[in-house]
Amino acid sequence: MLKRLQDHSGQWDFIIVGGGATGVGIAIDAVTRGYDVLLLEQSDFGKGTSSRSTKLVHGGVRYLEQGNLSLVMEALKERGLLLQNAPHLVRNLGFVVPTYQWWESPFYGAGLKLYNLLAGKYGFGASRILSKEQTLEHLPALDPEGLRGGVIYFDGQFDDSRLLINLVATASEHGATLLNYAEVKGFTTNSQGMVDGVTAYDSLNYEDFEARAKVVINATGPFSDIVRRLADRTAPQTLALSKGIHIVLDRDFLAGDSAIMVPHTADKRVMFAIPWHGHTLVGTTDTPLVNPEPEPLAFDTEVEFVLSTAARYFAKKPTTKDVRSVFAGIRPLVRSDDSKNTAALSREHTIRIEDSGLLTMCGGKWTTYRRMAEDCVNQAAALAKLPERDCVTHGLKIHGHDADSEQYGHLSVYGSDAPAVRRLMSDEIALSWPLNEALPYTGAEVVFGVREEMAMTLEDVLARRTRALFLNARAALDMAPRVAELMARELGQTPDWQEQQVGEFTDVACGYLMSSEP
Ligand SMILES: Cc1cc2nc3c(=O)[nH]c(=O)nc-3n(C[C@H](O)[C@H](O)[C@H](O)COP(=O)(O)OP(=O)(O)OC[C@H]3O[C@@H](n4cnc5c(N)ncnc54)[C@H](O)[C@@H]3O)c2cc1C
Numbered sequence: 001m002l003k004r005l006q007d008h009s010g011q012w013d014f015i016i017v018g019g020g021a022t023g024v025g026i027a028i029d030a031v032t033r034g035y036d037v038l039l040l041e042q043s044d045f046g047k048g049t050s051s052r053s054t055k056l057v058h059g060g061v062r063y064l065e066q067g068n069l070s071l072v073m074e075a076l077k078e079r080g081l082l083l084q085n086a087p088h089l090v091r092n093l094g095f096v097v098p099t100y101q102w103w104e105s106p107f108y109g110a111g112l113k114l115y116n117l118l119a120g121k122y123g124f125g126a127s128r129i130l131s132k133e134q135t136l137e138h139l140p141a142l143d144p145e146g147l148r149g150g151v152i153y154f155d156g157q158f159d160d161s162r163l164l165i166n167l168v169a170t171a172s173e174h175g176a177t178l179l180n181y182a183e184v185k186g187f188t189t190n191s192q193g194m195v196d197g198v199t200a201y202d203s204l205n206y207e208d209f210e211a212r213a214k215v216v217i218n219a220t221g222p223f224s225d226i227v228r229r230l231a232d233r234t235a236p237q238t239l240a241l242s243k244g245i246h247i248v249l250d251r252d253f254l255a256g257d258s259a260i261m262v263p264h265t266a267d268k269r270v271m272f273a274i275p276w277h278g279h280t281l282v283g284t285t286d287t288p289l290v291n292p293e294p295e296p297l298a299f300d301t302e303v304e305f306v307l308s309t310a311a312r313y314f315a316k317k318p319t320t321k322d323v324r325s326v327f328a329g330i331r332p333l334v335r336s337d338d339s340k341n342t343a344a345l346s347r348e349h350t351i352r353i354e355d356s357g358l359l360t361m362c363g364g365k366w367t368t369y370r371r372m373a374e375d376c377v378n379q380a381a382a383l384a385k386l387p388e389r390d391c392v393t394h395g396l397k398i399h400g401h402d403a404d405s406e407q408y409g410h411l412s413v414y415g416s417d418a419p420a421v422r423r424l425m426s427d428e429i430a431l432s433w434p435l436n437e438a439l440p441y442t443g444a445e446v447v448f449g450v451r452e453e454m455a456m457t458l459e460d461v462l463a464r465r466t467r468a469l470f471l472n473a474r475a476a477l478d479m480a481p482r483v484a485e486l487m488a489r490e491l492g493q494t495p496d497w498q499e500q501q502v503g504e505f506t507d508v509a510c511g512y513l514m515s516s517e518p
Contacts, residue, residue, distance in 0.1 A: 001438035001454070002202075004177040005038070012038045013386055014377075015213035015225060017184045021160075021366050023219035024167045025373035026380075031176040032396060033377065038211055038366050039176060040200055042183035044460045045168050046161040049222050050366065051464050052329025054246065054272055054284055057090050057156030057367050058221045061261065062270045064115055068305070071348055073118045075117060075367045079156045082367070086163060086398040088405035088415030093157040093274070094137050094258040096150045098313065105129045105149050108263065112153040127153035141255040143315045152258065160366060161464035162413045165453050169399035180454055187216065187231045187358065194357040195231055202319065204456060217376065219359040222330040224293035224384035231358045239362065241290070243270075245298040247306050248325040248471055253314050254280040257500050260501070262317030265309050273310060277410075278440070279471050280327060282310050283355065289330060291294025296328040296358035297511050324472040325512045334363040351379050359383060370394075399445040410440040421448050428452055431506040435482055438475040441466045450490040457485050458501040459508055480505050 014030045016023045019041025027039045031434065036435045048225070059076035083090045097112075101106045112127035120282075128151070135150035136142060168178050188197040188210060197212035220227045228235040256258065259274040273282045285302045303326055311317040334350045348365030349372045361376045374391045402416030408418035424444040425432035431443035449455035449465035461483055463469040468476040484498040491497075 001172075001177055001179050002205075005179065005209070008038075008177065008211075010212075010334075011196075012036050012211060012213040014215055014217060014380065015211055016046075016217045016219055017039070017198065018220035018223070018276070019045040019168070019178065020162075020219065020221050021164060021167075021369040022216070022221060022364065022372060023359055024171060025369035026217060026219055026361065026376050027171040027176045027178060027452070028167060028174070028396070029373035029377045029393050030380075031171055031174045032392050033045070033380070035389075037171070037176040037278060037388060038213065039171070039178040040182040040184050040211075041178070041180045041223070042203075044180050044457070044464060045178070045454070045462045046164040047294060048220075048223070049329045049332065050164050051470075052244075052246075052327055053160045053366050054192060054244075055157055055160055055276055055281065056272070057083050057158050057276065059115060059118065060365070061112070061115060062317065064111060064118075065263075068348075069118065072115070072170060073120075074371060075121040075365070077122050078368050079124070080119065080373050081394065083124075083406065084159070086166065086401060086415075087148060087397075087403040088160075088400050089163045089166065089413060090156050090158045090329035092154055092318050094125075094138060094152050095155055095261045095272075096133060096135060096152050096258045097129065097263055098139070098142060098150045098263050099148050100146050102148065104150055108151045108303075112151055122269060124154035124156065126310075134344065137256075138258040139256050139260060141253060141315050142260070142313060152275075152374075153261075156365075156367075157276070158415050159277070159467065161467070163398070165465065165514065166399040166415075168450075168454070170396070173399060180362075180460075181456060184227065184230070184275075187356070188212065189356070195354075196357075214386060215380045216358055217380055219362075221332040221362065223330060224360050224362045226292070228354065228358065228360055229385045232354060232358045235354065237349075238335055238360075240288070240333050241292055242333055243302075243328050244284035244331060244333045245287075245288045245302045245306065245326060245328045246281055247278040247303060247310075247323045248327075249282065249310075251275065251278050251280055251326065253316055253318055253322070253444070255285075255311070260313055262309065262313065270307070271309050272314065272403050277467060277471055282306055286331075289470060290486075293320070294332050295508060295511055296330055298326045298328045300515055303514070315509075320514045323514050324474070325470055326473075326514065327470055327512055332362050349375070350375055353379070353383060357383065411445075417448070417452070420452075421445060424448060433471060435479040436468075436472075436475040437480075438472050439466075439468055440486055441468055441479070443482075444465060444485050446486045447490055450487055455487070458480055458505040461487065462505065463508075469509055472510050474513075477506060477509050478508075488490045
């Protein structure tokens with residue numbers, strides 16, 4: 001990527017700031033239309049919100065309740081396209097709403113029927129009302145106390161950072177230049193004061209550099225207002241940030257093949273318990289936040305709230321000792337001055353063009369990243385007076401596309417790359433040994449991450465190429481020295497580098513452990 005940057009002369013068509021779902025989605029859309037694209041990410045791809053979601057590809061049952069039918073329909077269509085374009089990463093999952101009052105099954109049954117109807121030809125399967133016995137067949141670990149029955153509906157589930165890494169590969173294969181560890185520090189302007197480029201810092205090689213473009217797009221999610229102010233110090237705040245946390249428990253808390261959807265928690269939110277990579281993921285919360293941080297932390301009170309909600313449904317009651325990992329993400333919601341409740345703010349995306357010509361794309365959700373990118377590139381191309389070209393991502397296969405990837409077991413998330421990962425194991429038997437008994441990961445995924453997926457730091461491998469940190473923070477810490485050793489071998493790095501990486505990773509990973517843990 002650095003070579004592509006060095007070899008490039010003159011202006012890019014697009015410079016995109018931010019390597020989350022929004023930025024990388026825009027990069028794919030623009031490059032596949034034939035535009036010349038540079039994307040800069042200050043940390044690793046997906047370091048922000050895009051690795052910290054609930055992992056749902058969904059229309060959003062809650063937006064249905066808010067009456068936002070167009071948002072739901074658009075997201076349901078995108079859900080269908082994502083299953084079609086990245087079948088190795090998206091799966092159809094049954095969600096059961098357990099019911100305890102006589103009116104709940106017909107009420108949620110009708111709403112979820114509408115949800116399925118709105119999906120039209122992109123439907124994932126018809127919802128239906130379940131008896132108490134059928135509900136317990138789907139959710140054998142549900143507490144049967146007071147249960148009357150349930151309603152099952154179908155939605156999508158995915159691995160967010162794996163999808164992002166595959167989107168980066170897709171953009172790169174079509175010719176985009178995408179750099180991680182390249183922070184945009186400021187903007188350059190032309191003689192009319194219009195933004196025409198960026199000043200940036202390559203934090204791996206300790207070098208400043210500049211790049212020019214016909215249009216610059218700010219896709220920095222929760223950091224959007226900070227980046228807007230690099231171009232205009234007086235830019236008003238447009239975001240209302242909200243933190244959401246998740247906890248990860250062992251799989252047996254949610255036995256069976258379905259997820260639980262709780263339509264109304266004590267704080268009037270939706271909460272999910274989902275089977276994910278052999279574990280149970282439970283979340284999320286909604287806590288207003290003033291300043292965005294690269295590593296937002298979960299408060300003990302937030303963890304307790306999620307645990308107590310889960311305990312109402314699980315037969316085996318989880319406690320803080322059962323939490324394998326806790327992670328927090330920040331929603332970049334677009335501000336509405338008359339609402340103090342971020343749970344009620346719109347998840348729709350917005351495009352803002354400043355007087356300086358800087359374009360900011362924000363809001364939306366992971367599920368709709370493709371549609372957001374399409375809108376953004378339409379606007380940006382017009383702003384930059386680029387030749388008009390049609391969007392082609394509707395049916396564009398995403399890197400790794402493989403409709404039969406289940407055959408690769410835990411490597412199924414690699415899709416068509418799984419045989420290459422397996423070859424690393426057969427070429428060097430030590431790379432097939434598990435790195436920790438609690439998780440399925442092997443040295444082969446580490447080597448593949450470094451060679452093929454731009455993993456530069458220990459955290460990149462343990463948090464976003466594999467999901468070790470998100471699944472079991474203690475196990476991730478235990479495997480860190482061995483993973484650092486394997487990475488050093490690949491990158492030609494020294495024992496000092498290994499030690500430094502383990503130290504930096506330990507600092508980050510402590511935030512994923514329960515505060516009561518030593
Ligand atoms: C708790 C939670 C649960 C969610 N669950 C779901 C879900 O289940 N399904 C769904 O569809 N959506 C979900 N979402 C929404 C979805 O995750 C977000 O909409 C999406 O990830 C936002 O992506 P983004 O690229 O805009 O932001 P980010 O992923 O945060 O990316 C912004 C990037 O910009 C980079 N950056 C910042 N400043 C600079 C700079 N100066 N130079 C270079 N780079 C910079 C950051 O490092 C970051 O990587 C959830 C969100 C949260 C918080």
